[in-house]
Amino acid sequence: MLVSGLSAILFVMGLWGAFTRKNAIIVLMCLELMLNAANLQFVAAGVYHGDTAGWIYTVFAIAIAAAEVAIGLAILLSVFNQHETIRLDDINLLRN
């Protein structure tokens, strides 16, 4: 119960940050926070149900999170090369 509450707090922090923060790196960190909230929940639920599948899900989710960071940073690099900024407010060429 305690762990679920903690993961809920982490998740809300991540979600709130992902939609309000303007620095793309911080947004990326908030996305990670959301994934880690889910990981925490999977581990806790695995213990609660006495089921090891939850832990295996966590291992996969960590791998997914790592791949996501790699892709995100690569895309941010190419954005910085083109726009010379990663402030999300300043990157609005496509809105017509």
Add this chain to the structure above:
Amino acid sequence: MTQRLVEAFDANFFSLFTAEVTLFIGLILLILIPNLGKGTFRLPGTQARIPWFLGGQRYEWNANPRLPSLIALLIMVSATIQMGMRVFSENDAILVHATGDASVRILSANPFSNLMEFFFFLALTLVILASINRLDVKNPKDKSISTLYNNRRQADFYILILTCALGMSVVALAENLFVLFVGLELASFSTYILVAFNKESKAGSESGMKYFIVGSAASGVGLYGLSLLYLWSGSLQIDILAEAWAGIGQETLPYVALGLVLVGFGFKISAAPFHFAAPDAYAGAPSTISGLLATASKAMGMIGIIKILLVITQPEALEGSAIWLWTIALLSVITMFWGNLAALGSDNPKRMLAYSSVAHAGYMLAAITAAGLWNISGDVSAQDDAIQASRTVLAAILFHLGVLIAFKLGAFLVLSVLEMESDVKSSDAIAGLAKRSPMLAVAMFIFMLSLAGVPPLSGFLSKLLVLLGIIKVAIANSASSSFLGMDVHWVWGLALAMGVNSAISVYYYLRVGVVMFFHEPVESRQGPLPRGSMIRISIAICVILTVGLGVAGEFLLDVCRSAADYLMPMMRGL
């Protein structure tokens, strides 16, 4: 229908999944072959050099920068043919379970998954065929850095497309929501990179970043929803979840979890209010990739929604399921109107097609709502009609997802021919297309008519089937319910909204025709179009499919019906 049980990774396993194994082998070949060369390494302490075959100068036969595209095309065509044979010959369901434990289900190849995989592979084959001309390939003798760089990126592009195909087939096959999620992420990660593939342009990198941030936020929300579902039921296996859902009590946790998971899939099909990234992503991505997002990626999201809404949360009774039925019905109407009204106001053809794809997501969600109403009437006499009606709607959704590949992807491919000369940023790009290339203009016009739903094209047939299915559901249910004091069922509202929206959409689809046929070409786009023979071949295939499936689509519809027949007992918890 018979069910066969197969253990994961035993001898039978690989022979049953030949198409997917082909894709995997293709991936390895695509990584290896462009890297083969005259590389050597020196034995430490000696002068002896041992050939190592990796790296170094390439051989004559693999120096051709077009080689990756040809390998990818070969692999994808063979996977499509194998899958097509499976669709039209095999009717069994194959359940793959964990080693030593038959109750842990992982994958299932059934008529539904075969059909969806066939659609994915077909769309990706057309994308690969069109991309052969799309990327700038120069003569390998030209040794400038940018050329070498571009030629190397050829391999990356096709590796990502094959990865995407693999992820999509995992989504179609998954019997466990976490497996489905992993497949979804595999396909999404490839599309994030593919959207940002034009990284030398401001628009390309920007669209990639927006798509990535919104997409991974959505999948983060989806994963958290899955973790809540796991906390609630102790398993993410679809059949166990469905059983748990049937015995649901007065709980809020599963509904919260369901809502969060739906956010993740809602983004994939670009349903309102999660569609904000879609127009930007479609506008900045290479057109072939936009076409991929609008067809295969959307079908992938629809599989997730079908599996979660229809298979797991089978609408047993009005009380338990009314919440999601109402929510999805409301969302579908908002999505339709938002997509169509925004498409009216957008001048860029790519954005217009993106918004029209949002509207199509709305139609499909409306149909999903109708399909979920099979048991809502409550009295037994009307139930057979309701079940038949849901089956019709379900088959219509699958048929629509299939034919959408022909005309939506085709429209993007026409734009990608124009993109070969310069970026498509406004309707100026297609102005006077009829004077510059009558064939392409006619093809584009056929795609637009099909999107608008004009007979005898396949878009008309699919829209008609969806609409008829919804009306059939409304009739089957109307005896039992009243809406706002009138003796009509609220599903009639969905059919009405769809009709109104089709009428609105005709305006902006036909405006494309007006711009192409009656406007003069702009200064910067005068001469003949780039040749791009491969794109033209795939456009021709799309035209043939669009017209052919409209007049003779019965065989595809039969396959869709048998896939719906497979889903119906699962929906009814049998």
